[in-house]
Amino acid sequence: MRLANTVIAAALACTVALPVSATARPALRDVPEIENTLFAVAIADAIRDRCDDISPRVLRALNTLRKIKAQANDLGYSDDEIRAYVESDTEKARMRAKGEKFLAQNGVSYDKPETFCTFGRAEIAKSSAIGVLLRAK
Template sequence: MRAMTMAILLGMTAGAALAKPHLRDVPEIDGTILAVGIADEIRNNCPSISARMVKAVLLVNGLKGRARDLGYSDDEIDAYRKSDVEKSRLLAKRVAYFAAAGVQSDAPETYCLLGQAEIEKESQIGALLRMN
């Protein structure tokens, strides 16, 4: 009986160790999607900054391949990508990011200042933007 209990516990532990985290918990994936959303919002609100569209498209398209490489199925990727819950969560993170950076929705120049700072830092966000 004790051996059977140990075998069951070991099996459960091994299964848990092999379980993949939700895609929102994979910083490489979730953080990149967040960065793309932030860059998009900056370029939509700052007339002196535009997007590096080819770079953004390649980055986003590469994410699906990277998620597959990490063991996620197309169904898991699409469920994450289309989830209203995940969209709302990422929106809340973008809002918090902008608030922490001092961006004011009614002041386009604050988006421009943030965008310029991201470009100068050569951050992931900045790499998706360029000054006009």
């Protein structure tokens, strides 16, 4: 019995000491605090790009991006993994499709640029995650 307890204790010690492997972590898109924040930045960027009456809060956006990078690093993702996620054509296309769907559900139409302004001003008024990244001119 004593030998069994020693073996179990040794096995547990080894397990605790092992680093979490990359395969044990979810994809960055599946980490809500990363995905949702990047999504807000992407939507804010689309709004400021299509509405001349709204400008970006550049320093706030850069600070937000630094924070989520630090969060990802704290979760064990390397800078290379983060860069690969952000620069991935597949992820960009997925985020674009998600954004287009979200905007359409909120009455925003690419055929009507004024809808970007209306939505952007509403987000600014709410001080939402999107709105805090924008400023009405």
